[in-house]
Amino acid sequence: MSEKKHKYPWNHIIGFVLSIALTFLAAWTALSSDLPVMWIIISIMVLAVIQALIQLFMFMHIVEKGAGDAPWNMMFHAAVVAAIVVSGSLFTMSFGFTHDHGGGEHETEQHEEQGAHEGH
Amino acid sequence: MSENVHNNVPLEYSTDEGQNSIIGFWIFLAAEISLFATLFATYAVLFSRTADAMEPAELFQPGIVLVMTVLLLTSSFTCGLAIHFMRQGSLKGTQILLGITLLLGMTFIGFEIYEFIHYVSEGVTLQSSAYWSAFYILAGTHGIHVMVGIGWMIGIIIQLFQHGLTAFTARKVFIVGLYWHFLDVIWIFIFTGVYLIGMVV
Known part of the structure; x- marks a missing residue:
């Protein structure tokens, strides 16, 4: 588990790709999907919380030695x-x-x- | 500096002073979250109180907001990579990635200034209505935080040139990194809660 063993920053790359994907998914949900407004608001807020968790856990090292x-x-x-x-x-x-x-x-x-x- | 040296942890955690500073910064970030919570609450309550001014849906443009979001997400990624290189002991890598982060942050601010100037030219200002006051204060407070972050990061890069990577500078790089990621977290909620919902409702 020690940091030195990870030569390649995989969790940063995965986190970055995921957050870009979630951003475009949220934009698509808001602008192009035919969901009722209440469901759009709920689903894009859920996507935002997931993105915030990605930042905290994958980029900010919120839990580490x-x-x-x-x-x-x-x-x-x-x-x-x-x-x-x-x-x-x-x-x-x-x-x-x-x-x-x-x-x-x-x-x-x-x-x-x-x-x-x-x-x- | 502290006499206690901890092994088996990254350089920035290796002294008591470093550990305490980092924990103190997390407490500061928690306080920042409550600051932004009050601004989000104000915005949410005043939503649709546009009086005679334009509606947000008429003014917000998906293109520019998506570009700003991608810029800030990418800068958060490069900032995370800077910490990654720092932990591998690469001073050059840390400096280059912090520099890229800085450029992306400046571009973001450029877009935000352009956006505000565009809105004002359409006749929507801080005084237009309760809704627009709340909007400018919320987005503007985030923008000011980004500007402070840019100035701070320039200072840290200069210190890296002067002192190289020590427990002292590593702690500073790590903390400015936390701050930068935190700005991205706030922006995610502005992007979703202000721009996307403003374009939908």
């Missing part, structure tokens, strides 16, 4: 925080109050605000 547990710990928790920040913001700001759960005063107000925004 000498590095310890800290790097993947950092990246894993940062990714969780990022997912919560983005999906939480979307949930509260864009989707949170658009459903009518029995017509409370507060919710009606939010509806009017949404309507005003969409009027633009």
